[in-house]
Amino acid sequence: MALAETTRETPLGVGEAQRGGEFGRWVSRHALILLLGVFMMIFPAIANDFFLRQIAGWTMILGMIALSLMFLGGYGGMVSLAQMTVAGVAGYMIAVLGVSSLPKVSFFWPWWVAAPLAIVIAVAFGTLAGALSARTEGIYTIMITLALATSFFYLALQNWPIFNGFNGFTTIPAPHFFGVKWGDPVPLYYMILFFAALSYVVVLYVSRSPFGLALQGVRDNPRRMEAIGYNVTAHRIAAYAFAAVIAAIGGILLVWQNNQISPFSVDVAVVINLLVIAVVGGLGHPIGPFIGAFIYVMLRTFALDALVAVGLDGRRFQTLIGLGFLVIVLFSPDGVVGLWRRWVTRVGATNGRSGR
Amino acid sequence: MATIFDNEQRTETATGGDAFGRWIGRHPVWALIIAVAVIFVLWLVLAPWPAGFEQVFGKKLIFINALFNGITLGGLYFLVAAGFTLIFGLMRNVNLAHGSLYLFGGYMGYEATQWTGSWLFSYVIAFLSCAVVGVAMQFFIFRRMEGQDLRQTLVTLGLSIVFSDLMVWVWGGNAIQIDTPDYLDGPVGMPIVVFVKSNGEAFYLHYPAVRLVIFAAAVVIGVGMWLALNRTRIGVMIRAGVDDRDMLSVLGYRVQLLFVVVFAFGAGLAGMAGIVGGTFQSLSLGEDSHFLLASLVVVIVGGMGSIPGAAIGALIIALSEQIGTVYFQNYSTVLSFLIMVIVLALRPQGLLGRR
Amino acid sequence: MSSIAERMAAAGTGNAIELRGVSRMFGALRALTDITLSVRPGERRAVLGSNGAGKTTLLNCVTGDFPPTSGTVRFFGEDVTLLPPHERIRRGLRRTYQISLLFPRLTVRDNVYLACRGVSRSRFSLIRARASDPIMQSVADLISLVHLEDVTDRLVGELAHGQQRQLEIALALAGAPRFILFDEPAAGLSPNERRDLVAILTALPAHIGYIIIEHDMDVALRVVESVTMMHNGRIFKEGSPQEIEADPEVQQLYLGGGHG
Numbered sequence: 001m002a003l004a005e006t007t008r009e010t011p012l013g014v015g016e017a018q019r020g021g022e023f024g025r026w027v028s029r030h031a032l033i034l035l036l037g038v039f040m041m042i043f044p045a046i047a048n049d050f051f052l053r054q055i056a057g058w059t060m061i062l063g064m065i066a067l068s069l070m071f072l073g074g075y076g077g078m079v080s081l082a083q084m085t086v087a088g089v090a091g092y093m094i095a096v097l098g099v100s101s102l103p104k105v106s107f108f109w110p111w112w113v114a115a116p117l118a119i120v121i122a123v124a125f126g127t128l129a130g131a132l133s134a135r136t137e138g139i140y141t142i143m144i145t146l147a148l149a150t151s152f153f154y155l156a157l158q159n160w161p162i163f164n165g166f167n168g169f170t171t172i173p174a175p176h177f178f179g180v181k182w183g184d185p186v187p188l189y190y191m192i193l194f195f196a197a198l199s200y201v202v203v204l205y206v207s208r209s210p211f212g213l214a215l216q217g218v219r220d221n222p223r224r225m226e227a228i229g230y231n232v233t234a235h236r237i238a239a240y241a242f243a244a245v246i247a248a249i250g251g252i253l254l255v256w257q258n259n260q261i262s263p264f265s266v267d268v269a270v271v272i273n274l275l276v277i278a279v280v281g282g283l284g285h286p287i288g289p290f291i292g293a294f295i296y297v298m299l300r301t302f303a304l305d306a307l308v309a310v311g312l313d314g315r316r317f318q319t320l321i322g323l324g325f326l327v328i329v330l331f332s333p334d335g336v337v338g339l340w341r342r343w344v345t346r347v348g349a350t351n352g353r354s355g356r
Numbered sequence: 357m358a359t360i361f362d363n364e365q366r367t368e369t370a371t372g373g374d375a376f377g378r379w380i381g382r383h384p385v386w387a388l389i390i391a392v393a394v395i396f397v398l399w400l401v402l403a404p405w406p407a408g409f410e411q412v413f414g415k416k417l418i419f420i421n422a423l424f425n426g427i428t429l430g431g432l433y434f435l436v437a438a439g440f441t442l443i444f445g446l447m448r449n450v451n452l453a454h455g456s457l458y459l460f461g462g463y464m465g466y467e468a469t470q471w472t473g474s475w476l477f478s479y480v481i482a483f484l485s486c487a488v489v490g491v492a493m494q495f496f497i498f499r500r501m502e503g504q505d506l507r508q509t510l511v512t513l514g515l516s517i518v519f520s521d522l523m524v525w526v527w528g529g530n531a532i533q534i535d536t537p538d539y540l541d542g543p544v545g546m547p548i549v550v551f552v553k554s555n556g557e558a559f560y561l562h563y564p565a566v567r568l569v570i571f572a573a574a575v576v577i578g579v580g581m582w583l584a585l586n587r588t589r590i591g592v593m594i595r596a597g598v599d600d601r602d603m604l605s606v607l608g609y610r611v612q613l614l615f616v617v618v619f620a621f622g623a624g625l626a627g628m629a630g631i632v633g634g635t636f637q638s639l640s641l642g643e644d645s646h647f648l649l650a651s652l653v654v655v656i657v658g659g660m661g662s663i664p665g666a667a668i669g670a671l672i673i674a675l676s677e678q679i680g681t682v683y684f685q686n687y688s689t690v691l692s693f694l695i696m697v698i699v700l701a702l703r704p705q706g707l708l709g710r711r
Numbered sequence: 712m713s714s715i716a717e718r719m720a721a722a723g724t725g726n727a728i729e730l731r732g733v734s735r736m737f738g739a740l741r742a743l744t745d746i747t748l749s750v751r752p753g754e755r756r757a758v759l760g761s762n763g764a765g766k767t768t769l770l771n772c773v774t775g776d777f778p779p780t781s782g783t784v785r786f787f788g789e790d791v792t793l794l795p796p797h798e799r800i801r802r803g804l805r806r807t808y809q810i811s812l813l814f815p816r817l818t819v820r821d822n823v824y825l826a827c828r829g830v831s832r833s834r835f836s837l838i839r840a841r842a843s844d845p846i847m848q849s850v851a852d853l854i855s856l857v858h859l860e861d862v863t864d865r866l867v868g869e870l871a872h873g874q875q876r877q878l879e880i881a882l883a884l885a886g887a888p889r890f891i892l893f894d895e896p897a898a899g900l901s902p903n904e905r906r907d908l909v910a911i912l913t914a915l916p917a918h919i920g921y922i923i924i925e926h927d928m929d930v931a932l933r934v935v936e937s938v939t940m941m942h943n944g945r946i947f948k949e950g951s952p953q954e955i956e957a958d959p960e961v962q963q964l965y966l967g968g969g970h971g
Binding site for chain 3: 205206212213214216217223225227228229231238
């Protein structure tokens with residue numbers, strides 16, 4: 001199935017380098033995303049705390065974690081359900097190594113020790129997940145990563161010495177440095193925006209680097225990749241490690257925004273919803289996961305009222321999500337990004353015809 | 357080596373004693389280790405434990421209970437995983453809604469016992485209702501996207517989200533237990549000495565009859581599946597389809613019939629397992645993902661597409677869970693996780709799986 | 712054409728390919744039986760035989776796509792029997808596939824680029840290649856060598872069959888090959904494309920040897936200096952193209968009654 005829309009950017013970035021001087025052309029080609037960037041920069045001026053945290057914050061964080069899934073699924077052809085768990089491991093580690101309401105469990109190390117260490121541990125976990133599933137292909141990856149993700153949920157649920165079991169951790173503060181309280185809505189918003197934008201740009205850039213192209217080669221034809229000199233397994237594992245960094249940062253931001261983490265932050269429903277986000281947005285382009293996350297967050301926030309307004313039971317939010325997902329999988333396998341691309345092509349074709 | 361019972365294995369059973377002797381001849385060290393392990397386990401089970409031994413490892417009663425719980429839970433896991441692995445083996449469809457079918461079957465069985473009062477009859481209802489859902493899924497959806505493994509899997513995922521939410525709607529979030537019928541209620545005495553009182557009086561193990569009966573039923577179903585796959589026409593077709601998918605095209609239009617039958621049977625099996633689970637434990641929100649996970653791990657460990665693999669995997673995972681819960685409370689899931697990791701590292705296709 | 716001795720001097724010592732007692736089983740089916748074969752550096756050899764004679768299996772054993780069940784494979788004197796395919800490729804071995812194995816969702820340029828990168832050190836680099844990167848020049852050269860300049864930025868999945876076959880060859884020529892295995896490169900090509908193919912093969916630098924499997928005798932016998940005949944997984948005759956063509960047994964078996 002063509003989950004990922006084919007990549008049709010300027011090959012190898014050569015074109016971009018040649019057009020380096022033509023700033024205007026570059027701006028017009030990226031008009032939409034630049035506009036979005038400007039809007040996001042001034043968003044705090046027009047939005048209240050609720051929109052900053054509950055809508056924008058959640059969208060960008062879930063978008064980042066889904067981006068790590070999209071990187072593996074769209075470029076590497078490996079649909080990993082372990083990415084939410086990687087984020088969860090990072091989030092748990094921040095709580096365990098750093099500060100929480102549980103002095104008996106947490107180590108209370110400063111954030112600049114805890115956060116890098118949390119990322120390292122989460123990346124190690126993500127790489128392990130990759131190593132275990134990289135030798136198998138396609139649907140096996142889903143099975144193995146889902147089993148890993150669910151195992152971690154039950155571990156966190158049943159283990160009290162490290163994970164504090166059912167209750168998890170609460171009152172985990174966001175750090176405080178450079179004289180800024182990063183837990184306050186506006187600074188937190190900008191911190192999340194910074195990392196979300198950074199990960200988006202990095203993924204876009206890496207997709208045309210030798211590593212990213214080779215990953216797409218592995219997706220298209222692993223056997224041929226071996227036959228032109230690539231160690232396919234090593235490449236896949238490296239991709240898992242790369243994706244895990246993004247997911248881990250997302251996980252830490254998630255905890256800093258919510259100030260808590262529990263097994264239910266990484267349960268099967270959440271793990272699956274993350275896949276829903278990535279697939280609904282589209283695995284063909286790094287913007288897809290953010291679009292998917294936005295749709296999901298809007299639904300989650302407003303579906304209750306909307307369902308009640310049309311006379312339905314507001315609690316059936318998950319059914320709505322599931323049905324929406326089914327519609328996308330059945331009718332537009334490349335997600336909203338795919339719909340958008342097809343629409344642009346159609347409009348382009350119509351314009352071309354009328355112009356002639 | 358074998359996917360679903362290949363010929364090699366059958367010829368071996370034909371000349372069973374002979375092959376066994378030859379195997380010992382070829383692997384004397386392994387044979388010795390296995391013999392010692394078997395004798396040790398037999399001793400653990402049959403002999404009363406010496407006081408010093410009990411001091412280190414805890415009461416024998418606890419161990420024996422964990423062992424029996426593990427084995428009988430293995431029977432339940434097998435019922436769930438067998439359908440999962442059969443559907444996967446034949447259609448390459450990772451049915452992530454399998455846990456939902458399990459839970460749905462359990463709820464339908466619960467309703468049936470409420471209406472009719474017959475525990476046995478509820479199995480028929482659960483089997484049929486899940487089989488109907490399975491047929492509908494195969495007929496209306498998967499038939500239209502054959503060969504698109506990943507897309508099928510995503511569809512099952514979407515369905516599982518919807519099913520799970522709808523079931524919460526109908527049956528609520530609280531745990532429901534299915535009553536054990538009177539004739540199976542209560543424990544039965546087993547010829548296993550748990551401890552010897554100071555006056556020399558031996559105390560025997562008493563174990564819930566229903567669990568033993570259900571385990572026996574799981575064994576019967578397993579053997580029945582084995583026979584059906586090896587001795588009937590449709591079974592031969594299924595086996596051939598699992599081993600060589602090109603063979604399926606030879607069947608022409610009948611392949612759809614085969615798919616529908618297998619999907620219905622696998623789903624129905626999951627539904628019956630739901631009643632077993634509802635009687636052993638309880639039915640509630642979240643049990644669908646619990647049993648989906650169990651099926652995944654069992655099938656990954658045992659080998660994807662293999663029925664004997666599902667049996668071995670179910671036993672290993674259920675035992676490790678039960679023993680783990682008793683002896684390493686905080687890390688019991690780590691045990692089955694570790695087993696899965698080791699199997700994947702050494703034999704990515706699973707113990708009895710084939711590439 | 713330069714002499715064989717010159718080519719040997721250019722490529723170093725030892726045989727380019729040396730198979731000793733190579734057998735390959737598929738279950739109970741014996742695809743290759745006790746193959747012993749040596750090809751000198753720079754030598755160009757055809758492997759002929761009917762379908763099912765084990766020709767492609769032989770290539771797979773050399774490249775490691777399917778390792779042999781028994782026997783050893785040496786590449787320029789080094790035992791590579793247990794090396795994975797990508798390690799053999801990095802030592803200068805290349806191959807093409809009978810049924811094109813390409814990257815359909817990438818452009819022609821990216822396909823060739825991947826092949827060039829595969830044998831360079833920066834396979835894992837996260838930095839994009841600049842236009843001035845020497846690798847970009849070799850990519851462009853390879854594309855023009857196989858006449859695909861017009862479709863450089865097209866997706867490979869959209870190319871015509873003949874173009875895909877040409878690309879298949881470009882991928883095998885990327886990097887610095889020392890020995891190439893061609894698996895029916897002319898299959899499905901038009902007469903014009905076949906002429907191009909023969910031209911490309913004969914124009915290869917002298918130190919690059921190859922083994923070619925080909926059903927089209929016109930192509931095969933024009934581009935090689937030695938021939939190995941296979942039958943039922945065994946080597947059945949070796950010699951120069953003239954000897955093989957003249958051999959009555961071969962004529963009766965293959966050349967007479969419609970090979971294929």
